[in-house]
Amino acid sequence: MPFDAPSTRPVRSRAAPRAIGLWLLGVAAMVWVMVALGGATRLTGSGLSIMEWAPLSGTLPPLSDAEWQRLYNLYRTIPQYELVNQGFGIEGFKRIFWLEWAHRLWGRLIGLAYALPLAWFWLRGGIPAGYKGRLLLLLVLGGLQGAVGWFMVASGFEADRTTVSPYRLVMHLGLALGLFAALTWTGLSLLRPRPAEAPPATRSIRRQAKAAAWLLVAAMLAGGFVAGNRAGLAYNTFPLMEGQLVPPGYWPMESAWANLTLDVATVQFNHRLLASLAALAALGAAFAGWRRLPPGFARRACLGLGGAVALQYVLGIATVLHAVPVWLGTLHQATAVLVLTAALLALHGLRAPERAS
Incomplete structure (x- = not known):
């Protein structure tokens, strides 16, 4: 058979x-x-x-x-x-x-x-x-x-x-x-599988979004050192610290690593600086997405990134001004994850097309 x-x-x-x-x-x-x-x-x-x-x-x-x-x-x-x-x-x-x-x-x-x-x-x-x-x-x-x-x-x-x-x-x-x-x-x-094609502006906006995402991650880790040193309880004014843009006590130690991770004035200033740079980069990516991308997921994700970062920046200022009350500090930390989510959504929406990858 x-x-x-x-x-x-x-x-x-x-x-x-x-x-x-x-x-x-x-x-x-x-x-x-x-x-x-x-x-x-x-x-x-x-x-x-x-x-x-x-x-x-x-x-x-x-x-x-x-x-x-x-x-x-x-x-x-x-x-x-x-x-x-x-x-x-x-x-x-x-x-x-x-x-x-x-x-x-x-x-x-x-x-x-x-x-x-x-x-x-x-x-x-x-x-x-x-x-x-x-x-x-x-x-x-x-x-x-x-x-x-x-x-x-x-x-x-x-x-x-x-x-x-x-x-x-x-x-x-x-x-x-x-x-x-x-x-x-x-x-x-x-x-969401990788798209078959993408608008011409996607590549340059993706670079902007990546820069914003890395700055956001750096700001979050710097925020961890602020929390670990309880640095939020000092310099409770904004935008100045003890009446100056750069606080008088900035970088007092001989060790660069100790300054970056343990000095109260330095870690808080660095967190503020990184957060400000990240906010500018994210808002720039959001503006570029709004102007240059067609309606769709990627455009909405870029706008969401800008909105989430703006909200987190305001919460950060309020947290400092009020000397880190428990509810506001917790909300600020939780909103950091919202910002990370928005960055991931933006990067995912801006991925290169399948044939280009």
């Missing part, structure tokens, strides 16, 4: 790019909330209230008075209690504990929201070709973020410290922003 001829019917792919794209954007939204919660824990001094890293057992809060007392006694051994919160009692400890516990619980939920659907899509063969390695890398980065978070918190237990190390804070923030960007870009790429 002769072999059957091979079927000419097309094989139906089980890949689900749209579902995976929406899932990744949903996880990115959870990371956005996590960044805002992180800002709130830092501003309220809650981040050092849990002195144990227990990824599994720490999921549950204290369930007895004895457990509350044990954790409170641990907290009383660190400098933050002695120098900032001495005598605030177990009720005061509970107030800062719950915010940090919610922050850590949300991180665990992000891990489940990523790992379980990834396994489901993987086993069903729903992951498009070329994306398995990237999705596994994102899983590893998410786990690394948890470890870096504890590495940051542990620095706050050292002698004479009441806050975490600025270097570790910026490392934690930078990894969170990088993870958010990777999730968002991958999700967008699955939902």
Whole structure:
């Protein structure tokens, strides 16, 4: 009996790019909330209230008075209690504990929201070709973020410290922003394939948007050093600092690295400078997009970038003028992720056509 001829019917792919794209954007939204919660824990001094890293057992809060007392006694051994919160009692400890516990619980939920659907899509063969390695890398980065978070918190237990190390804070923030960007870009790429053609002005506007995006990232990381050094509590005027454009105390140390990362006047001025340059670049890209791009996603994304940066700039000024109240500082940090989102949308909308790539 002769072999059957091979079927000419097309094989139906089980890949689900749209579902995976929406899932990744949903996880990115959870990371956005996590960044805002992180800002709130830092501003309220809650981040050092849990002195144990227990990824599994720490999921549950204290369930007895004895457990509350044990954790409170641990907290009383660190400098933050002695120098900032001495005598605030177990009720005061509970107030800062719950915010940090919610922050850590949300991180665990992000891990489940990523790992379980990834396994489901993987086993069903729903992951498009070329994306398995990237999705596994994102899983590893998410786990690394948890470890870096504890590495940051542990620095706050050292002698004479009441806050975490600025270097570790910026490392934690930078990894969170990088993870958010990777999730968002991958999700967008699955939902919006590269265009077949693009308007002639796209290339030059894309260069403008890239310059704005890199300046925005630099301003955000500089903002991490402002937060880590509590520099926002000084020089609460704008645009001048102690009556001068460049503050009198700028660059006082011999070490350039120490000036850039630890000196209050220097880190705040640098953040202001980078934010101003980023705002000008973003508004320039938005204006160019409005003038030179046809109606569509790319044009709207460029305008959105300009609007988001303008909003963040105003919030930054208000945060400085009011000496960083908790609600305003948290909003400023959360809006930084909005700005990053707008930059990613603009760059994605301005991608080179398929044949040019």
